[in-house]
Amino acid sequence: MDKGLSLYQKGLKLSLVSVVTSMLLSGCDSSSHLTNEQKLDKQLQDKIEVFNLTGDPSKNRNLPTIEEPLSQLGMKLFFSKALSGEMDVACVTCHHPVLGGGDNLSLPIGVDAEFSDLLGDGRHHSSSGDHYDGGPTVPRNAPTTFNIGMWDKVLFHDGRVESLGGTPGQNGNDGQGIRTPDSSFGTADENAGENLTIAQSRFPVTSPEEMKNFGAMDGTTNSEIRAYLQQRLGSYGTPPGLSLFTNTWLEEFQSAFEQPTATAEELITFENITKAIGTYENSQVFINNDWKEYIEGKKDALSESEKRGAILFFSSKEEKGANCVSCHSGDFFTDEDFHNIGMIQMGRGKGDGEKGNNDFGRYRETSDENDRFAFRTPSLLNVEVTGPWGHAGAYTTLEAVVRHHLNPQIALDNYDWSQIDPNIQAVDMVTNTQMAIDKLNSDRTASRDVIEIIDLSDEEIDDLVAFLKTLTDPCVLERECLSDWIPDASDSNPDAMRLNAVDNNGDYL
Ligand code: HEC
Ligand code: HEC
The missing domain is CATH 1.10.760.10 (Cytochrome c-like domain)
Incomplete structure (x- = not known):
């Protein structure tokens, strides 16, 4: 039959077929949806390939889990107010898992809050606090600690904790050193510790607005502040400053570091304190989406x-x-x-x-x-x-x-x-x-x-x-899922200084 058709007729037939096909594909409701969606998928697939995306920033990284003993010790330290000068602030004050790893505030209030354990909305600087003006005391927004172990080059909004190698996948642990505010720009801080997260955790305790306060330790150097705090936690040294009422930190450190007979002087060092805190923070991996x-x-x-x-x-x-x-x-x-x-x-x-x-x-x-x-x-x-x-x-x-x-x-x-x-x-x-x-x-x-x-x-x-x-x-939307990163009544409270965060309504976070 086709034999006798002219080219023109063939073309007509072909185009009729294609009109019918495209009507089938796009003319009716549900199938038109499909086409558009497929078009989007194709475009997006191209982008994923061009930018070489895998969806998994944790790939080839060696990150700790929250179950590890060192993470558990770090969690207790992260929640302890004993690391602040006047024992009213903990790391968690500004980095609570339920508040997205931050504090839900534009700008934080660290020391001298009206109610030290109230986080988020309703947290105010006490009118008796130093430099009171009614507003927040810390000049920058608190970034999240979630996925902090994925950073390879710089921490802080201005990058003042910085890996000199910046090797991908290493979190600054590439043997080339880490620059911190304790060393000059471009040079390694010998005491920074093994990765960026640990290096960063040496600094909040030295900030008057965040943790140190303006009183007792004024005029002291960063290393003096750290020495004072390690002695406070370890109940050793002269003068140990405020000794803690309850103190079972030594047992906690002995078991987390698996050194059952080591002394407080040997184990409760600022180096080990920050190692534990950094390990806890690096276990906050929330990348499933x-x-x-x-x-x-x-x-x-x-x-x-x-x-x-x-x-x-x-x-x-x-x-x-x-x-x-x-x-x-x-x-x-x-x-x-x-x-x-x-x-x-x-x-x-x-x-x-x-x-x-x-x-x-x-x-x-x-x-x-x-x-x-x-x-x-x-x-x-x-x-x-x-x-x-x-x-x-x-x-x-x-x-x-x-x-x-x-x-x-x-x-x-x-x-x-x-x-x-x-x-x-x-x-x-x-x-x-x-x-x-x-x-x-x-x-x-x-x-x-x-x-x-x-x-x-x-x-x-x-x-x-x-x-x-x-x-x-x-996970970050569910209190239940986040509970692994928040100590509860079944976890020991080594210094009775745990910050049990409440919100503006008095409900526990
Ligand atoms: C009073 C609030 C406050 C407290 C307390 C506090 N932080 Fe922060 N934190 C901040 C702010 C603000 C920044 C950003 C500062 C900047 O970039 O200049 C920050 C930055 C960080 C960062 C870097 C985040 C990033 O993405 O670069 C980490 C990690 C961190 N804090 C951990 C801690 C740890 C550990 C402690 C306890 C030892 C702590 N913080 C105590 C407010 C606080
Ligand atoms: C030229 C670089 C650049 C481009 C392009 C860019 N951003 Fe940003 N983005 C930044 C920087 C830098 C900040 C932080 C700025 C600051 O806080 O001063 C930021 C902040 C943000 C924040 C706030 C995050 C936080 O934790 O505070 C969001 C959300 C964001 N960007 C989304 C986007 C989106 C969506 C686009 C595309 C429309 C985009 N950005 C394009 C550099 C960029």
Whole structure:
């Protein structure tokens, strides 16, 4: 039959077939959905390949579990107020697992709170505390301790704890040394300890606002403060300062370090204290999420909106994307580098600028003009629970902090003041933030590589936020799941100084 058909007729027949086929594929309701979804999956698969993503930032890392004896000891230390000068603050004051590994505040209050065990909303500085002004006392937002063992280069918003090797997968434990505030820029601190997490944990106790307080130990050096605290915990030395009422730390250290006959002087050293704390922190691995499942092949782990958001995230401006990946790169969603994105500056500041209430970020460490107002790119894993966001906690919704990136000037001009605690010191917020944006604009004019201005529709912003929420490990949303990282009544309380956190309603966290 076909034999006699002209080419024209054949073409017609073919095109009829294709019209019918495409009607079948796209004409009817449910199958059109499928096509769109498949298109998104294809685009996203390309991105996953281009950026070499596996969904698993813990791959090839040697991270401890919470069950290990050293993690257990570290947990008790992390929750003990005995490590603060006047025994009213513990690490957990600002890094509670139930509060996303942070404190749920824009800016923290460490020492001299009205109620030391009240965390989050309702935590205020006591009017009898040093330097009282009604607002928060610590100048930067407390980052999460979740997944802290995945950092390889820098800790802190300005990277002042820094691996000199920066070898991927090593958390600074690559034999090349770690620079800390105790050593000068670019040189290793001999006492830093084996990884970045341990190195960092040597510092909160030396900060007057965070843990040390302004009283008894004023004028002492960092190493004197640490010596004092190890003696307090170990009940040895002269003078041991405040000895603890109950003290079974020696038994705890003997069993965790498996040295049953070692003495307090041998075992309860600041080195071992921070080793245990760092091990506990590094056991906080929360990397299971819908995005990972998607990469591993479960195509329905993400909704269409989340897929569209992911595509925006990983696409360049030329591809009509938001190019978030240019900084939030890799499976840990950070380049571990520093960028000025004109982030809102508020609070007491770091002593920078004319009035001392500005924060020059990375410049404070490098004195390099290019680093002025640059801050470290945060990881975005579990970002849904780590707010408020920004180095000064100026944004209390994910949508607002995402919008800020797209156009910092518009974000500053339209900043919604109702989102923050009115006690936060913000008289110079506009001037200080404008300085950062002006620097950003002049860098852009000079064609330096800076964050681009990007136009997105409201729907696209919703999609991006939906994608960010796929990075949440369900465990961090459940008290029950987090309970392994929080001591309870069945765990020993070696100094009776445990911080049992309560919220504003008096309920235990
Ligand atoms: C009063 C609140 C407060 C207390 C108490 C506190 N921290 Fe922090 N922590 C912060 C703030 C704020 C930062 C960020 C400071 C900066 O970047 O300049 C931070 C940073 C960190 C970081 C680096 C996070 C990152 O992503 O770079 C770790 C880890 C950490 N703290 C662990 C601890 C440990 C361990 C203790 C106890 C020894 C402790 N903190 C006590 C507020 C606190
Ligand atoms: C030029 C680099 C760069 C690009 C591009 C970028 N970010 Fe960021 N992002 C940062 C830096 C740096 C910070 C922290 C700034 C600060 O606190 O001063 C940040 C902060 C954030 C935060 C707050 C996290 C926290 O813990 O406080 C979120 C959420 C975020 N970025 C999402 C995005 C999204 C979504 C995109 C794409 C629209 C994006 N970022 C593009 C560098 C970048």
